[in-house]
Amino acid sequence: MYAFNYHRASGLRQAINMLGKLEDPKLLAGGQTLLPTMKQRLASPANLIDLGQVEGINEIELKGRSLVIGAMARHAEVANSPVVQQAIPALAELASMIGDPAVRHRGTIGGSVANNDPNADYPAAVLGLGATVITSKRKIAADDFFKGLFETALEPDEIITKISFPVPKKAGYYKFRNQASRFALVGVFVAKRPSEIRVAVTGAGASGVFRVPSFEEALKKRFSPKSLDGLSIPATGLASDIHGSAEYRAHLVGVCARRAVAAADVKTESKIGVTGGAGEQN
């Protein structure tokens, strides 16, 4: 790790101030991606602003027809929240599959979404549910938020404060893990909303999370795994590495989408501590 100056923000306003004033600043939320990156000397912020003691931005509540989750809510808090489990069980399920138990105790939804790792799980849910990213400055629709690998619409002095998820009629997530990193090699989030069907894919894209209009069309006719039978997506534009060629990933997008739809059809019980369901063993 390179040397940096450390600042512990006591409140959101102070954090925003520091973000605007300090040279080459970086926010530290849960640190589960940032710290490993800094350890490898791949990131070298001059000033690190720790949000760990900022209060009031980790709450989880149902507001009308939206589930609103504070940016500093840890993955474990989202996974275990009865409010989330009730409103959008697939989202609780997704949170329970991020990293591992210790990582879930530290990692935050805001940090994950702001980082926009192409293999992270949350971006699939944010895009798949058509969520709204609420920042210190404005509200950004999911479709406008993700801009490519590790790129978002966030401005340098902007902090995510909450994410608002409209509660869908049904939703499901299926994650196919990279055997080494356990990140998503392919993850597909599907949601049936009153107005639309959304299918969002993480892990597979060469430029991050994306939607699959052809699948959405097919599911509009009937929200069933069978509607996707025989459908896949072209391999062009997909990521390719030692864990999965673009062709393999393209194939998996179809498989994961079918399984996500199937999972969405199942009335999901609280899955805490239980594997299976929308997840699987590898």
Added chain:
Amino acid sequence: MSATGIGAAVRRKEDFRFITGKGQYTDDVSRPGQTYTCFIRSPHAHAKILSIDTAAAAAMPGVVAVLTGQDFAESKLGGLICGWTVLSKDGSPMKMAPHPALAAGKANHVGDPVAVVVAESVAQAKDAAEKVVVNYEVLPAVTDPAKAAQKGAPQIHEVAPNNTIYNWHLGDPDATAAAFKGAKHVTTLEFVNNRLVPNAMEPRAALAEYDPGSDSFTLWNATQNPHVARLVISAFIGMAPEHKLRVIAPDVGGGFGSKIFIYPEEVVCLWASKKVGRPVKWTAERSESFISDAHGRDHVTRAQMAFDDDGKITGLKVHTIANLGAYMSTFSSAVPTFLYATLLSGQYAIPHIYCEVDAVYTNTVPVDAYRGAGRPEATFVVERLVEVGARELGLDPTELRRRNFVKQFPYQTSVASLYDAGDYDASMQKALQIHDYKGFGKRKRESERRGKLRGIGFATYIEACGVAPSSLVGQLGAGVGLWESAEVRVNPTGSVELLTGCHQHGQGHETTFAQLVSERLGIPIENVTVVHGDTDKVQFGMGTYGSRSGAVGMSAVVKALDKVEAKAKKIAAHVLEAAEGDIVFKDGKFSVAGTDKAIDWGSLALQAYVAHKFPTGEIEPGLKESAFYDPTNFTFPAGCHICEIEIDPATGVTEIAAWTAVDDFGTVINPMIVEGQVHGGVAQGVGQALLEHTVYDDKGQLVSGSYMDYAMPRADDLPSLKVDTTVTKCPSNPLGIKGCGEAGAIAAPAAVMNAITNALGTEKIDMPATPQNVWAALQQANTLRQAAE
């Protein structure tokens, strides 16, 4: 059997310190004034080092010294060596290239250390390391062993034209060719035995301290064999005479072979500690381990097996290209030769075998012994051929094996090994029964109903352990003898310190060796302490690898205990005023046969030290004996592993549904520990077969250089295992022990791949059978099937 003696599942004595966080691994040791290092490693696979500018680094805060390969060259210290000379077919010796601890002139793999920063903290050392400017001229690199000896390949070492280290062979080529001519059926396979990164969980570490007062060094080192490390660093590197160099291997967090070898980093820490006059510490980071720990396996093989009308194997031909990496590591030469080809007869009577091995240099991390070392590779060759042969001949794979098992012992194979004892059918039958082989068809149909493919695979493996008879390995080119030593120090109160040249790094010697003493002397196991891993305490030893500690190390203990008992009886005879021949030692008591005169162990020990009651001119006071034991043969553990898998054809994911292992390890000292060794070995073998993929790109960059890309087996990758044993005692050592440390890793890869290919209906898949590879194999098989229809 006593509660703490041979055969008892005694809970481990060493566990208390580990479960309470009181273990002392090398990085846990701190010395006053210690400094920290950061190695500057070549980012290129093959590059000339044109210049190194250390000025900016030296001026950084906290920097104590910056040392380069040039400095090391000027020190006149020697380089690292390979201690086992292998001859080519034409009798010429292997082409061992120089291996300086810090590269000077040329770097030969990514990770090759070229300089080192010594500083007040790790962070400062790293900060300064970034300021060392190395000017490289990048050269073309070769990483694929199959291409290394080809025309036009980049040449790595002057001493080795065509990057060829040796062209070695074993067996009779003409007789084998004749056997193939008369064959009814020939099975042919071509495959890669994938390169593995050992990944002991404790990264390698070294802490060196120089004492100018006595002109001597102390090295704390995460090593499996401290005495051999001292010998090499003294005799070949020339760091210090042996009596001026103390090597301590404290708690070591796993080795699996990778900590046998002598590496550049400990040599550099020693050298630097004298130069800077302060202790110097190095602890690898995991990503550094990936590019500096010796890797394992990496064979490219073509093999053929000939069968007659009755499904009897009549011949075996094997050609292997073995990748030894950029330098010859300590025992690298022996692994694909004497530890490989000598096991190619498997559990079978194969009249004619011929094996050729071409060892090559490539611009990759050196390759050396990794759990099983040559024997997993041999087992993979034989067991894949047997299984595929059975499929091609339409025979049940267990039936084909049964027809070919060696049944008479001793059995002289056609590849030098002399099998001493075994009952291969007994292990297989027991395994079949435990596994419910008969129920496989039903389980397969049930899987099919769920849209899954189910497969079953076998490995009836053999291995050679208990390395090794010294004169034999000497004839084969080894630079050392492979005996073991032991010393039994009886204290005046009767408690015992047992010193062994073996070293534990997970095997539980502090318990099993104590069990042996407890059984033999009839004393509580709590009264025995096992001392190991310190060259100042233990006289000499060859360390722990090759499943040798039980078969060889414990045999030395038995010999020392024999001497202790003999002397104690002499003393007892005087104390009890009886003839020596009438003294009986049983249950911790010396008694005079046919009388009630007796003295217990503790009192006898005290008598030995007070020396009041025996003539010290005739019998020396004290009770301490040592012994060296040299084995007369290798031992030959064998067994049958059955793997049953289920594949999700939609994703290519393989799940291990069931695993049965029945092994014959001869005498078992502690069944709990032996089972644990099997579990761990199987996990590593499953890792090789399903997960672990060491990938170099054609520029020589290690693509799978961290746990983000190199898949380690995790708990949910494995099932619980059914583990059992059969016993035929090893006739060549006093306890009848064969060794158990490597069996799982030897059997597992073949068992898994036999199961997967059984499920897929195609043999065309290499390890690791990752979901992507399985899916691709299925696609290819389907395409071929459709084309055929």
Added chain:
Amino acid sequence: MPTVSMTVNGKPAKADVDPRTLLVQFLREHLRLTGTHVGCDTSQCGACVVHVNGKAVKSCTMLAVSADGAQVVTIEGLADGQQLHPMQEAFREHHGLQCGFCTPGMIMTAVDMVNRLGNSLDEKTIRHELEGNICRCTGYHNIVKAIGAGAQAMGKGGGMQHAAE
């Protein structure tokens, strides 16, 4: 240099540290609590797991300064003198360790698992929950057994409160 103060194994600990000091470095190097290990540099192996405010975290992926004011429990703080925590006892009884290097992280993870999920853990759950802990020696077979038994034992009285502090 910022000052960090926290409670480690029930004792106050305070030091001025370079901000880039990781919690694991603070424990190992400043407090000489070397039972917490470092086995990787990508936050995956779990050898460094400790409890911060009652929850398992990877101490290699947390800054020491971020733990300011926290209650930290390490493997050294689990036993009550010579009286082992039931999970430690279970690892010994079921041979859940070989080289011992991953063991502190495994045990701390196991205790956290029980704190969250209760005393009756099936094999599948345990294997899944061990996703963030890598062992190279045991093949996990006996670790899984040990955790199941340790969880039961924790339910019978010992350890629960102590570990949850």
